[in-house]
Amino acid sequence: MNFNSNLAILTGCETGKPVFQTGEYMISLAHTFNFARNGSILTSLWKIDEKTSSEILKLFYNNIKNGLPKDKALHLAKLIFKKKNEGRLLTPCYWSGSILMGNIAPIALNSYKNLFIYTSIIVSISLILSILILKRKK
Structure with missing residues (x-):
């Protein structure tokens, strides 16, 4: 399939974590979306906390809406999340699991x-x- 989208967001747990397929190579759900010609993919490397993930995504969407490139939008979302929270939520396992693959250019929203x-x-x-x-x- 050719999705040909600008950005696919895969916020489920371990959507970017590769597994070995016999006779194939390391592959993940994110790789599948990459093969389907998505410009970029926001994915997670491990089991992520639902609440913190949704907070970071809201910040990410707002940054995208403000015209930031995708990589900067995600980076800034994580920084804002860390600034707004304290205690155990500052542990990287809560905020650093989401990564961006592919094209980092901003999205032109209508x-x-x-x-x-x-x-x-x-x-x-x-x-x-x-x-x-x-x-x-x-």
Whole structure:
């Protein structure tokens, strides 16, 4: 299959941990996505904590939304997570299991702000024209 996506996020436990397949080579779920032509893959190397993983992903998504390259977005997400937490959550097993493979370029997200503005203008013009046409018919 050819997924041809910009970024695949595999947040399940050990999705990036390779295993040996007889007659093959070391392979993981992340490798499978790589073969399916995903531009980059965010994956985990070990059993990750669900709560910390979701916090880091939220920070990562926000950094991506702000236009950062994927590698910097993940790195900054981990730094912010460490700064916001304390105690056992600072142990690397909680925050360092997610890695990025592949293309690190930023993701160009479409802005719906401009779409809203253009739609509002078109609707306003349509309403004004409808009112003028109705007045003219009277």
